Amino acid sequence: MTRAITPSQALATLAVAGALGTIALTGEPMARVLALSLAGLALFATRVLPEVVTSIAIFLCFMALGLATPDLVFSGFETSGFWLLIGGLVIGASIGITGLGDQVAQRIFARTGPSYARAVWFLSLAGLGLGLLVPSAIPRVIVMMPITLALARTMGYAPGTPAHAGLAITAASMTLLPTFAFLPANLPTIVELGAMEALYGVQVTFGAFFVQQVPVNLLRFVVILALVLPLGRGAQVQQMRAVEQTPLTGAQRRLLILLLVAIGFWATDVWHHIPPAWVALSAGMILLWPGFGVLPATAMKTDIDFSMAFFIAAVFCISAVVTQSGLGGRLADIFVPMLDLGQGNGLRDLYALTSFSAAISHLTTSPAAGVVLAPLAQSMSEATGWSLSTIAMIHNIGYSTTALPFQSPPLLIAIALAQIPVGLLTRVCLWTTLIVTLIGVPVTWVWWQWLGVI
Numbered sequence: 001m002t003r004a005i006t007p008s009q010a011l012a013t014l015a016v017a018g019a020l021g022t023i024a025l026t027g028e029p030m031a032r033v034l035a036l037s038l039a040g041l042a043l044f045a046t047r048v049l050p051e052v053v054t055s056i057a058i059f060l061c062f063m064a065l066g067l068a069t070p071d072l073v074f075s076g077f078e079t080s081g082f083w084l085l086i087g088g089l090v091i092g093a094s095i096g097i098t099g100l101g102d103q104v105a106q107r108i109f110a111r112t113g114p115s116y117a118r119a120v121w122f123l124s125l126a127g128l129g130l131g132l133l134v135p136s137a138i139p140r141v142i143v144m145m146p147i148t149l150a151l152a153r154t155m156g157y158a159p160g161t162p163a164h165a166g167l168a169i170t171a172a173s174m175t176l177l178p179t180f181a182f183l184p185a186n187l188p189t190i191v192e193l194g195a196m197e198a199l200y201g202v203q204v205t206f207g208a209f210f211v212q213q214v215p216v217n218l219l220r221f222v223v224i225l226a227l228v229l230p231l232g233r234g235a236q237v238q239q240m241r242a243v244e245q246t247p248l249t250g251a252q253r254r255l256l257i258l259l260l261v262a263i264g265f266w267a268t269d270v271w272h273h274i275p276p277a278w279v280a281l282s283a284g285m286i287l288l289w290p291g292f293g294v295l296p297a298t299a300m301k302t303d304i305d306f307s308m309a310f311f312i313a314a315v316f317c318i319s320a321v322v323t324q325s326g327l328g329g330r331l332a333d334i335f336v337p338m339l340d341l342g343q344g345n346g347l348r349d350l351y352a353l354t355s356f357s358a359a360i361s362h363l364t365t366s367p368a369a370g371v372v373l374a375p376l377a378q379s380m381s382e383a384t385g386w387s388l389s390t391i392a393m394i395h396n397i398g399y400s401t402t403a404l405p406f407q408s409p410p411l412l413i414a415i416a417l418a419q420i421p422v423g424l425l426t427r428v429c430l431w432t433t434l435i436v437t438l439i440g441v442p443v444t445w446v447w448w449q450w451l452g453v454i
Contacts, residue, residue: 012049015042029067033325036061037318041368044311052307055314068321076316080203080277081194084184085312087280088135091259093304094287094294095134100252101143104129107245114155116163116232123148123167124174124225131179132263135280136308137186137410140179144171145417165421166231169428172414173224177432180400181217183209184266184276187409188361188399191312192370192392195319199374202388206269206276212393215447216440217400223432251294258283315371323375336376341383346454347445349384350394354441357398358433362407369399390453397444403433 005013015038022035036058043054062068076082095101104126112119123144130140148171157164179185183193183206196202248256265272265279290297322331339352361369377391384391405411405425414420448454 009046009048012042012046015039023065030325030327030330032065033062033067033321033327036065036067037322037327037371040314040318041371044315044368050307051311051314055310058314058317062317062321068317068324072320072324073317074313075198075320076194076313079194079198079316080275081190081197082277082309082312082316083281084135084190084194084277085187085309086306087277087282087284088139088184089304089306089308090284090287090295090299091262091280092134092136092139093299094255095259096139096143097296097299097303098249098251098255098294100248100255101130102147103246103248103252104256106147110245112151112155116155116166117229119151119155119167120170120225120228120232123151123170124221127171127174127176128178128221130175131182131185132266133259135184135190135276137176137179138308138413140175141172141410141414141417144175145414147171149418159419160421162231165424166228168414168418168420169231169425170224170228172411172418172420172425173228173428173432174221175414176408176410177224177400177402178217178221180220180396181210181213182206182266184280186400187308187312188366188370189396191315191367192374192395192399194312195316195370195374196377196388196392198316198320199323200378200388202392203275204389204392205273206266207271208389209393212448212451212453213396215443216397216436219436219440219443220432223435224428227428227431254292255287255294258286311367315368319371319374322371327375331376333379336379336383339380339383341380342385346384347442350445350454351441353380353384353391353394354398354401354437357395358401358403359398361399362404366399366402366408370395373399386454390448393453397436397441401433401436402429405429 019035019039022031026032040054040058043049044051059073062073063070112122127140127144130143134140134143145168148167152164152167155163157167176186180189183189183204193202193204262279262283265274266276269276269279286292287294288299295303335356339349339356341349341352343349357369357373360372373395377388377395380386380391381388402408402411405415405422411425415422415425445454
């Protein structure tokens, strides 16, 4: 019995076939770079192959075809974004292995009692808190969703009921969307800022990033609350069972203290200027030291999956090769004039750039959007007169505006873990996108003018 080809498989097959055809029919380097880049992005977006397989294939193809030198191909391994992710993976594994995530969450959730509204508020604040603790959305979702489902069962909400879906959507969306105010919290931000650093030497501090991103992400937080709170109206609940709490273990206490120290450094880098990546990497080094008593000596072999780090290095590689080959400039010459930037209307420029980056993220996925956007940033900066860091901030608003859940891998994982109704989650995403577009962008424009950013 033959299996039907899925749309993802069809898209990936077409992209790979197009790349092979282009390589066979033309020796033009720029055309080959474009074909290989599109094929790689299609494979990343569809996940037809494991990310590490696609990443290594990208490295090999660029070098084998003579399209880039080894130092350019592997330049992604030298960026702070790569090492920020490495540190984040170690931190996330530590929280899971020690059980600290469950301990913290249970102590918060035990206080919600039978109140749906209180549960939503605690889940929302826990999502934001984990956004500071864990610099990657997927580990946060993996920690949050099982605890949320257990809470829903304890409160008497059956799967499929609006209240059950409301709690699951709260945990999934609040763990992701408003946390784009925190620089190290999400992969798309790490990807683009890492690419911007590799291409232009642009570095952004945690504090400056947070201050500029506060208005739109605070609005997201409020809108999501307004959308999920009504889902619990009239829900029948039973008395919440007592949650047995155990004291923190020594390993959990040490990990918690280290995390608080790391957060302190992330939050104050505007003064000490230590990049977030080196803070995360330092914390990871301490956690991997067996003498610290948090991770076993075999953690690097058995407990931490570094395949996502190869993905980051590969997308940085694509961005660097696209720029070095001149393809980025060619694309900028085509698309940036279509945005008609720099005509004296700054708010319109802000809307154009935000919409463009949001569209790119939905045509690929949000983590891959930075690969496309970073090479175009120089032309956008010249057209608007805004700094490269400001362009990166605008892109962040665009690719963090999720209109469809399928654009965001963490939301896809949340759907799979909690069986969240896709239609309901899509409506929440669409309403949030609409309100951010109508209100969040103008508010950001006024805020940035007051800050002197634009």
